Amino acid sequence: MMEFMEGSHAVAHAVKFCRPEVIAAYPITPQTHIVEALAEMVANCHLDAEYITVESEFSALSACLGASAAGSRVYSATTSQGLALMFEVCFNCAGMRMPVVMSIVNRAMGAPLSIWNDQQDSISLRDSGWLQFYAEDNQEATDLHYLAYKVAEDKNVLLPAFVCFDGFILSHTYEPVDTLTQEQADSYLPRYAPVHRLDSDNPISFGLFASPDYYMEFRYQIDQAMKDAAKHIAKAGKEFGEMFGRDYSDMVEAYRMEDADFAIVAMGSICGTVKDAIDEMRKDGKKVGLLKLRTFRPFPEKEVRSALSGVSRVAVLDKNISLGAKGAVALEVKDALYGSGIPVLDYIIALGGRDVRKKDIRAVVEMAGKGKGDLFYGLRQELLQ
């Protein structure tokens, strides 16, 4: 049913339909309306879950980790500094193979303090072993939660997952979302059936000490599970499409790429603006297309290589910066295209909530055409004197 909702509330409703059994969150500033709405649902008996109020984000994710180890479906949501405080626990969730699902409402990292959007927070957890999905709009932001649980809990994957969507730009925006019913959600996402769980009658341990004779094999298996997750995303995404009409079997989405000579690569809400800018540039005869990444981990290397094989130039829009190197997406795209000879130019853009307009996308395409790239786009030179 099409409903007109704020992004955070739409996500809260989707999470409710996923039937998490344990929710733990900390109301750090910034937090979002998601956990506020879920707390209300639990308090009013509209959601049968244990809602644990904790004293920090570190504890929030620790509580989720413990509950997941006990065999529960768990959920948390966080953003920017809150995610930073969870850093250690993020690695533990992946290392212990706990299918925790967490919404990351993307916001910039301090200092300087910023409450606004970019994707530095989740990108900085790139190497932690969590699946990372990125939503373009609130429809994807809700749908990807169902997908995330389905993939994360698959016994061949067993990895935690971030569902990332842009803070404010999506979380605080009201727009129509086609919501599932509880019955539809249940038919897609059955109850979590843990393969291993803490059980006093059948004791096992998680997260033990691994000496140099064992540690590397653990890491190898996490990496293999992450790489194998690609085919489980394809399967779960296809099933979602067959049931509800929105197909997420591809980890990337190509927009007007069929005959494109120039490709833009981006993730998240900026893709909507890019699509509108592309339609305008197409009218001017410029053969520009967009390759949107819906999954950043595992990185869809083959899909990226194949989708970009026919273009003569690529511009990557990065809402993050690996300081001292490049944007994280550009680094991956360059790696995927290594040896092809196709130039990849990186544009660090929209950090800390700076607005992006269609004219900015056109400007990037123009700059890339002249070979000018690998830079911060739109810097105010007067502030740098």
Add this chain to the structure above:
Amino acid sequence: MTAAELIAVAAFAGGVYAQAFPAFGVERRGAPVQAFVRFDNQKVRLRSQVYEPDYIIVQDSTLIRDVNVFQGLKEGGIVIVNTEKALNYPIPHGVKVITIDATSMALKHLGLPITNTTLMGAFAAASGEIGLTALEGAIRQRFSGELAEKNVAAAREAYEHVKGAS
């Protein structure tokens, strides 16, 4: 933001795609803020702020001294200003300005100087983009009981006031 949300809800109820969002800043009731609404017959994908509006609603006319509220307004655009006095400000060419004492109307109906629903009524009448029924539906969806009816009455008076004036 409430006004933007209500306009978008009413537009969506009227059968179009709608998008409403705040200019993200200080999240404190009463602070000077901007909020934006887009609606279209097709899905709105654009995420930038609105720089060339068709309509502008100014909830507090004292802000006109500090902000060029007319900036970017399209030719033939309409500006609705909440003020009790005539507007002592140069109006750009080709712009239609409608003034309404929304604060007094809100005080009369709600007992509070909160002008969201009143200005929505004025917007519906001035623009013709949303109907009175959809607007009342949006108000009743947002508020409940007596509060909803008070807001509906405020919106209706503003709607009729602007209709009568034009």
